[in-house]
Each structure stands twice: as structure tokens, then as C-alpha cells.
Amino acid sequence: MATVMPHAPVRRMIAQDYWSTAVEERLAYLDSISPLNIGDAVTTARETIEDEIKAARLSVCAMQTRRNALLPISVLPSEVLARVFEFLILAFPTDNATYYYIASRRSGKLGWIAAATHVCRRWRQVAMENPCLWGRILFFIGSKWTEEMLARVKAAPITIAQEFSYHPPSSGPFTHPVIPSRLYQIRELKLSGQLQQILLELTQPAPILERLELVEDEKSAIYKGPNTLQSDFLGGHAPRLREITVRGVLFSWSSFSASALTEMILVSPRPYRSLQDGRMVPLPSTPLGMFLDFFVKAPNLTSLTLEGCLPTQTVPSLADRTVFLPSLSFLALKGPAADVARAMTHIRIPHSAKLRLTSTSKASSGEEYCTILSLISEHLGTHSTHPTSIQTFSIHAAPPAPAESMQAFDVYQHHITHDGIPEFDLKTPPYVSLRFDGNHGGNDIQSPVLRQICAALPFWDLRTLELSVPRSDWTGANWLDVMGPHKSVEHLRVSGIMAETLCSVLAQPVKTELAAAGKRKRRTRESLLFPGLQSLYLLDVNFEEPETLSSALYGVLHSSLQKRRTLKAGPKRLDISCCTFDAEQLGTLEEAVDEVVWDGDIGExxxxxxxxxxxxxxxxxxxxxxxxxxxxxxxxxx
Amino acid sequence: MPTIVSVDDSTVPGEGSSRLLLLVSSDNKHIVVEEDIMSRSRFISKQVEGFEATSQRHAILLPFSSFVLNKVIEYCSHYRGYYLLEDDPDAAPPGRSPVREWDQEFLDVDRNMLLRIIKAAHYLEIKSLVGSCARAIADMIRGKTTEEMREILGVENDFTPEEEHSPSSKCTG
Structure with missing residues (x-):
């Protein structure tokens, strides 16, 4: 039967009649009651009116609920509205109280709970009835609310991110019992800070745990030594563990079944100082056999980072044993060069994987460079039937700094967007980046080292070259000798003093080319350094430095570029960035290059x-x- | 459930690998689309399985307008052949739906249209589209106070004073 809706005037009349007739008539008997009446009559009348007001308010709320039901937003089924709430929840970081409070500064301490569950009855009902929405357990908003969340989550998987700081209020006495007792239900567990106590309590199985992150506050471990994952950690049962990050805690290679692991980051704690005699106590080394046994059972790994936890001993009986990780797309190894090399001889990875090798050896020696460079070369398949040439190569050397000494060697076979490496727009894979810090080689990247690197790596199709070395004995002759053979370079980015020596030889012929041609002092396009150069990027160059060259650098650069232009050897584009540069010279350089891009910085x-x-x-x-x-x-x- | 009407073979040339489906919108527009495109929809897939069981092909009547249906087809066409984890019935649901730039542009529509699309996506069981729409709605109200959320969505406060001050109170609606 079709519903017939009355016209608007009739509707209004019906509504008015209800309130004026039905209610007023019903309460008409109260007209006879005066405030001066003796006895309970006045009290009863007041209570009657209060009851009517309450009933009317409830009616209004019910009508507002009906009106809400007719809104477009109400077409959303409950499960879809719950999905909307899930995205709201993600806006509130649960692993850091400070960030949480920043995110919830407008909605109040309860964050999404307060904001969404107060909108209307339906929203509250949807939120209350979906256990999954209560799975991100917060401890820092008070135990009452933690209990409320634990009650509402019922049997749904939960996520716990908790920092155990020095100050008890942030974790509270309630936190410790909850995590061990709910391990069966935890899907993601992130614990940071002082973990000694909580790690001892996590001995129950974690059947649905997928992500585990343990980050020890290393300050707390300086004198007492690092914490260790015991063999009974998680009862040895975490069959769905896919991602694991352990920083500052000694990892137990026999604690887990690694069969489901796809991502793994292990960062070993630093050696600590003994309280008794003040000496540095070395950390226990990783047995090679146990290390290999672990990865045999982890065939699904796609990303692996190991820092300071590589096997330190060679085992003759295991010399030929290798483990192939077929799905690996990223491998980062950090440790003394010998340990990195040892690990690389036992772990085989796909040729397409990104590789980051970082040497932390104290001594700076050519042997280390050779060790690491040969590993990179091998990864690129230099000695195979189908060798790959590096297309983008960069060296960054930093001045001395009090930070940890290291050398990092990155090999990227595929495009990357950002990976902590200074951005360079023209990266074409395969991409190799060598980084040296100041304490370890950064100040010593002299010509022999660069020569050694150029000899060791496959550069026959090098397209992009980036050199950033703070101090160097690199001369114009070195440019011609070492870089001269790399004819395919199209993009060159040079920083500092090396750029100054480069400017002086940009238009000079490479000696080997002249010798090959059997001619003297004949300058052709092919005989020049980088004959196919398309862009030149000069960074942090002092164009006003008088001691560097006999004449001003502007003139040298202008002259070189103009000569190259005559021979159609490029570059077409010159970038000048963060340099000490006189704006008046811009016009001069523009005469020699099609395009000059200057960042407007005049430096000193x-x-x-x-x-x-x-x-x-x-x-x-x-x-x-x-x-x-x-x-x-x-x-x-x- | 949609009404199913019989369709003769000339209307839907449904043989071979690029079989076609006839979708009929609530405004009675007939839209022919390749079955492959709509395979992302669990609802359509189930319908097609039903056709195969009975060896008869039908038009599928859908309870939303051709305008909305065309938007959904546009989405499915864009991701034709792409694997999206959310749409894999055998995969574990992802903890966080990925942000897809194309989806953000695709869903840059007015609020009512967005709600119609999400309702259609939910009906057609296209989880990836439901997720992207839910994210778009969440983006509209993220970081807002309760009052601002109500204002954006035109929702009335229908709580009694007692209910309003107790988010944990049982609410039966």
C-alpha cells in the first residue's frame, strides 16, 4: 500500500495540534494548582511537568534520529562507516603519547573516540559494535579507558605500541600485565624504551602476531649491558610473524620460526662499559652456522637489514655453504668490512636486489675498499657472461665529525625515489653510491682511492657521475687520466674544490685519445673529457677563490664552455647552486651555454x-x- | 537482490575470452561492458558463476543510476588486470589500505556523488573502491571537532544530555 504524505500545511497543523491540544489538554488539570497550595500537590505537579519535559526531549531526540536517517551520509552501511572510522583512527599515532596528544589537540584526549562517537547515535552505535575499531590499545590515556578498549575489542586482533620510559606514569602498573596476558590476541606489537622487565614476561605464544618491533633505549643499557631475547621468548611460537625489527636487544637466532618472515631489521646493541673495571665488554658474536640455519628457513624475506650482528668467525666446515634468498629485493649489511664480506659469501641474493654495504672498520685501508668494491662488482655480474655497467655513480665524502665512523656502499638496480641519499634527479639504475664519513676516509678520498674505485667497478656505460669530496689532491691531470675513458657520461655533478680543477680541463683533450689518433694538439669533440656531456651541475664552488687558479674561475669556465660549444661537445645546461658567485658574471656564462640555472645564492x-x-x-x-x-x-x- | 531478466544472445555476445555483460541501471540505461573489467566485483563474479551453472546469460539489473554505474566501470577499467590486495578474496585483509593517487583524483567529486559511489561499490563488493571512498570521507572529517563533523555532514545531535556525556554508554538508537 502506498504511503500518502499529507501536504505541508496539514502536516504543520497536525504537529501543532499534537503539542497544543494533546499535551495541553492532558496537563490542563494542573491549571488549578497554585504555588500557595498546601501539601504535596505542587511537588507532584512539578514532577509531572518534569516527566513531560523529559518525554518531550526524548521525542525530539527520536525525531532528530529519524531526520538523520534521511541524510545522504546515512546511506552508508554500518560496515562501510566502520571503515571510515578505521581511517580516522590511523590519524592518531598510538605509539607516542606526545604525537597522539598533538593529533588529538582539537578532538580532546580521547581522540577519534570522542570525535566520532559524539556525532550522533548511529555513529556511536557503529563504533561500539565493531570490536576491530577498538584494537589499537592506548595506555597513556588512563587505565579506565584502556580497560574500556580491552572490553570492547572482545576477541578481535589488537595492536599495542607502548613506550616504557623512565617515568612510570607513561606506562603505569596496568601495562605490564596486559601485554603478556593478551599475547594470543596481539597482531602488532611495538615496544620501546626500557624493555628489560617486559621482555622477561613475554613468554606466552603469539599465534597471530604479524609485526614485532622492539627498540631498546640504549642509554639504559650503557652500564648494565644489553637485554637479550631469551630462548622462551613468545614461547618460541609466532608462526605468522612477517615483519620484525629489533634494535638494541641481542637477538636470539633460535627464538623464532622464520618461515613467514618477509621483512627483518636487526640492529645490534653497542658494546657496553663494565661497571667493575670500566672496560668495554664485547658482545657475543653470531655463530655462522646458526645464522645460516635461520635464513634457510626464511625463503620469503624481501627486505633484510643486519647491523652489527654479522658472524665474526669463519668456519672452515661451512666454507661452501650458501643460502639463497630468492625473494629478496633489499639487503643492507653493516659491520666491519671482513664481516660484511663473510656474510656476502654465504648469502646469495637476486641480481636485481638493492644492496647497501656499510663498513665500520676503524682502520682506513685500501684493502677494505677493495673488499667492498669486489662485492659490488660481483653483485653487478662484472665477471659473468652478461655483465652490467653502472649507469649512475656517486661519491659523497663528509668532513670529519664525531659521529660513528663508516663507509656505505649502495647498489641500486632499480629506480628509487628517496632512501636517505641526497637527491639527484638524474639517477638511472644501476646506481652505485659510495659514502665516506669524515673519520673514515671522508677526508682521505685522494686520487689513488678514486683511481682504485674507477678501476674496480664496471663503468663502460656510465651516464651520470656525482662527486662530492670536501678536500682532495685531485688535479686537472687526474680528471683527464682517470675520468677520460668514461666517454658516455652525460650528466656531471661536482662539488667543491674538485669542480675548480674540472673547469680547467673541460676543454682539454684527453691524452690517450691524442695518442690513439697519432696527432698532437689537435682538439676534436671525441678527444675531449666527457664529449657527450649534456648537463653540468656545480655545487658549493667558490668562484671568487683567488688562490685556486691563476685567473678567475669565471673566465676559465667561460673559456672551456665556449670551446666545447664550438666543438658541439656540450653541456647544454649549467646549474650553479650554493656557490660563492657574482651575479654580474651570469651574463658571461650565458654566452657559452644554452641554459644557465642559478639558484640566486651569492654565498660569501x-x-x-x-x-x-x-x-x-x-x-x-x-x-x-x-x-x-x-x-x-x-x-x-x- | 537484483532482478534478473533473460537476454538473447544477440544482445550479449557472450562467447570467447572477451565476453560481454549487460548491466541495467536503475534509470533503465543498458550498459554493455566486458566481463573481464567487472571481475573485480565479487557480486558480478558470483552472478557470472550463476550464468555458467545454468548455461544462460542474463542482464544484471542494478539499483543505482547509470551515472554512478559509469563511474564504477571507469574505476574497474582503470584497474583492469591490476592486482589489488584488498580485492583478493584469498588474501588477508591489509592493515592499512594504500593511498592511490589516481583514486584520489577519481574521487574528487561532490559529497553526495561520493556517497553514491561508495554505496554502489559496497553493493558490487569492490573492496578496494569501498576502501578508497571510506578514506576520502575520513579525509573530509579528519582532525575536526564533533561539531565540525556534524556541520560538514549535516548531522543533527540526537543524543539526550545523559547520552551525550557518556561515550561508553549503551546506545540502542
Missing amino acids: LESEEEDEDWHSEGSYAAAQVADSDDSSDDSDYW
């Missing part, structure tokens, strides 16, 4: 200009006047 000239301005009497006076009288016409002063 800026401070010189300021000094000059400040000390010149006229400007100083003008500044004083301008400060004292804002209403004056600017043109009088400038």
Missing part, C-alpha cells in the same frame, strides 16, 4: 656586501635615518 659575497654596506658611511647614516623615521620617503635614502 653576501656577507662581504653586508660588511661593505655597514661600514660605508652613507649607508650607515641612511640605515640610522630609516630606523628613526619610518614615514620618510625611501627614495631619499637608497
Whole structure:
């Protein structure tokens, strides 16, 4: 039967009749009651009216609920609305109280709970009835709410991210019992801070645990030594564990079944100082056999990072044993060069995998470079039937710093967007990056080392070259000798003093080319350094440095570029960035290159200009006047 | 459940690998689409399985307009042949739906349209589209106070004063 809706005026009349007729008539008997009445009559009348008001309010709420039901948003089924809430929850980080409170500064301490469950009855009902929405257990908003969440989550999987700091209120006495007692239900567990106590309590199986992150506060381990994952950690049963990160805690290679693991990050704690005699106590080394046994059972690994936990001993009986990780797309190994090399001889990875090798050896020696370079070369298949040439190569060397000594060697076979490496727009894989810090080689990247690197790596199709070395004995002759054979370079990015020596030889012929041609002093496009150069990026170069060259660098660069232009040897584009550069020279360089891109930075000239301005009497006076009288016409002063 | 009407073979040339489906919208528009495109929809897949069991092909009547249906087809066409984890019935549900740039542009529509798309996606059981729409709605109200959420969505406060101050109270609606 079709529903007939009355017209608007009739509807209004019916509504008015209800309130004026039905209610008023019903309460008409109260008209006879006066405040002066003796006895309970007044009290009863008041209570009657209160009851009517409450009933009317409930009716209004019910009508508002009906009206809400007719809104477009109400077409969303409950499960879809619950999905919307899931995305709201993700906006509130649960592993850090500070970030949580920043995110919830507008919605209040309860975050999404308060914001969404107060919108209307339906939203609250949907939120209350979906256990999955309560699975991100928060401890820092108070035990009452933690209990409430644990009650609402029922049997749904839960996520716990908790920091155990020095201050008890952030974790509280409630936290410790909850985590061990709910291990059967935890899907993600992130614990950080002081973990000694909680690690001892996590001995129950974790059948649905998929992600585990343990980050020890290393400050707490300086004197007492690092924590260790015991053999009964998680009862040895975490069959669905896919991602594991352990930082600052000694990993037990026999604790887990690794069969489901896809991502693994292990960062070993640092050696600690003994309280008894103050000596540094070495950490127990990883047995090679146990190490290999672990990875045999982890065929699904796609990403593996191991820092400071590589086997330190060679075992003759295991010399030929290798483990193939067929799905691996990223491998990062960090440790002394010998340990890195040892691990690489036992772990085989797909040729397409990204590789990051970091040497932390104290001594800087050519032997280490050779060790690591040969590993990179082998990964690129230099000695195979189908060798690969590096297309993008970069060296970054930092000045001395108090930070940890290291050398990092990255090999990327595929495009990457950002991986902590300074951005360079022209990365074409295979991409190899060598980074040296100041304490370990960064200050010693002299010509022999660069020569050694160039000899060891496959560069026959090198397209992009990036060199950033703070101090160097690299001369113009080195450029010609070492880089001369790399004819395919199209993009060159050079920083600092190396750029200055480069400018002087950009238009000089490479000696070997002349020798091959049997001619002398004949300059052709093919005889030049980098004959196919398309872009030149100069970074952090002091164009005003008088000691570097006999004449100003502008002139040398301009002359070289103009000669190259005559021979159609490029570059078409010149980038000048973060340099000490005189803007007036821009026009001169633009005569020699199709496009000059300057970032507008004049470097040290800026401070010189300021000094000059400040000390010149006229400007100083003008500044004083301008400060004292804002209403004056600017043109009088400038 | 949709009404199913018989369709003769000339309307739906349904042989070979690129079989076609006839979808009929609530405004009675007939839209022919390759079965492969709509395979992302669990609902359509189940319907097609039903056709195979009875050896008869039918038009599938859907309870939303051709405008909305075309948007859904556009989505399915874009991801034709792509594996999306959310749409894999055998895969464990992802903890976090990925942000897809194309989806964000695709769902840059007015709120009512967005709600119609999500309802259609839910009906057709296209989990990836439901997820992207849910994210888009969440983005509209993320970081807002309760009052602001109500204002954005036009929702009335229908709580009694007692209910309003107790988020944990039982609410029967």
C-alpha cells in the first residue's frame, strides 16, 4: 500500500495540534494548582511537568534520529562507516603519547573516540559494535579507558605500541600485565624504551602476531649491558610473524620460526662499559652456522637489514655453504668490512636486489675498499657472461665529525625515489653510491682511492657521475687520466674544490685519445673529457677563490664552455647552486651555454656586501635615518 | 537482490575470452561492458558463476543510476588486470589500505556523488573502491571537532544530555 504524505500545511497543523491540544489538554488539570497550595500537590505537579519535559526531549531526540536517517551520509552501511572510522583512527599515532596528544589537540584526549562517537547515535552505535575499531590499545590515556578498549575489542586482533620510559606514569602498573596476558590476541606489537622487565614476561605464544618491533633505549643499557631475547621468548611460537625489527636487544637466532618472515631489521646493541673495571665488554658474536640455519628457513624475506650482528668467525666446515634468498629485493649489511664480506659469501641474493654495504672498520685501508668494491662488482655480474655497467655513480665524502665512523656502499638496480641519499634527479639504475664519513676516509678520498674505485667497478656505460669530496689532491691531470675513458657520461655533478680543477680541463683533450689518433694538439669533440656531456651541475664552488687558479674561475669556465660549444661537445645546461658567485658574471656564462640555472645564492659575497654596506658611511647614516623615521620617503635614502 | 531478466544472445555476445555483460541501471540505461573489467566485483563474479551453472546469460539489473554505474566501470577499467590486495578474496585483509593517487583524483567529486559511489561499490563488493571512498570521507572529517563533523555532514545531535556525556554508554538508537 502506498504511503500518502499529507501536504505541508496539514502536516504543520497536525504537529501543532499534537503539542497544543494533546499535551495541553492532558496537563490542563494542573491549571488549578497554585504555588500557595498546601501539601504535596505542587511537588507532584512539578514532577509531572518534569516527566513531560523529559518525554518531550526524548521525542525530539527520536525525531532528530529519524531526520538523520534521511541524510545522504546515512546511506552508508554500518560496515562501510566502520571503515571510515578505521581511517580516522590511523590519524592518531598510538605509539607516542606526545604525537597522539598533538593529533588529538582539537578532538580532546580521547581522540577519534570522542570525535566520532559524539556525532550522533548511529555513529556511536557503529563504533561500539565493531570490536576491530577498538584494537589499537592506548595506555597513556588512563587505565579506565584502556580497560574500556580491552572490553570492547572482545576477541578481535589488537595492536599495542607502548613506550616504557623512565617515568612510570607513561606506562603505569596496568601495562605490564596486559601485554603478556593478551599475547594470543596481539597482531602488532611495538615496544620501546626500557624493555628489560617486559621482555622477561613475554613468554606466552603469539599465534597471530604479524609485526614485532622492539627498540631498546640504549642509554639504559650503557652500564648494565644489553637485554637479550631469551630462548622462551613468545614461547618460541609466532608462526605468522612477517615483519620484525629489533634494535638494541641481542637477538636470539633460535627464538623464532622464520618461515613467514618477509621483512627483518636487526640492529645490534653497542658494546657496553663494565661497571667493575670500566672496560668495554664485547658482545657475543653470531655463530655462522646458526645464522645460516635461520635464513634457510626464511625463503620469503624481501627486505633484510643486519647491523652489527654479522658472524665474526669463519668456519672452515661451512666454507661452501650458501643460502639463497630468492625473494629478496633489499639487503643492507653493516659491520666491519671482513664481516660484511663473510656474510656476502654465504648469502646469495637476486641480481636485481638493492644492496647497501656499510663498513665500520676503524682502520682506513685500501684493502677494505677493495673488499667492498669486489662485492659490488660481483653483485653487478662484472665477471659473468652478461655483465652490467653502472649507469649512475656517486661519491659523497663528509668532513670529519664525531659521529660513528663508516663507509656505505649502495647498489641500486632499480629506480628509487628517496632512501636517505641526497637527491639527484638524474639517477638511472644501476646506481652505485659510495659514502665516506669524515673519520673514515671522508677526508682521505685522494686520487689513488678514486683511481682504485674507477678501476674496480664496471663503468663502460656510465651516464651520470656525482662527486662530492670536501678536500682532495685531485688535479686537472687526474680528471683527464682517470675520468677520460668514461666517454658516455652525460650528466656531471661536482662539488667543491674538485669542480675548480674540472673547469680547467673541460676543454682539454684527453691524452690517450691524442695518442690513439697519432696527432698532437689537435682538439676534436671525441678527444675531449666527457664529449657527450649534456648537463653540468656545480655545487658549493667558490668562484671568487683567488688562490685556486691563476685567473678567475669565471673566465676559465667561460673559456672551456665556449670551446666545447664550438666543438658541439656540450653541456647544454649549467646549474650553479650554493656557490660563492657574482651575479654580474651570469651574463658571461650565458654566452657559452644554452641554459644557465642559478639558484640566486651569492654565498660569501653576501656577507662581504653586508660588511661593505655597514661600514660605508652613507649607508650607515641612511640605515640610522630609516630606523628613526619610518614615514620618510625611501627614495631619499637608497 | 537484483532482478534478473533473460537476454538473447544477440544482445550479449557472450562467447570467447572477451565476453560481454549487460548491466541495467536503475534509470533503465543498458550498459554493455566486458566481463573481464567487472571481475573485480565479487557480486558480478558470483552472478557470472550463476550464468555458467545454468548455461544462460542474463542482464544484471542494478539499483543505482547509470551515472554512478559509469563511474564504477571507469574505476574497474582503470584497474583492469591490476592486482589489488584488498580485492583478493584469498588474501588477508591489509592493515592499512594504500593511498592511490589516481583514486584520489577519481574521487574528487561532490559529497553526495561520493556517497553514491561508495554505496554502489559496497553493493558490487569492490573492496578496494569501498576502501578508497571510506578514506576520502575520513579525509573530509579528519582532525575536526564533533561539531565540525556534524556541520560538514549535516548531522543533527540526537543524543539526550545523559547520552551525550557518556561515550561508553549503551546506545540502542
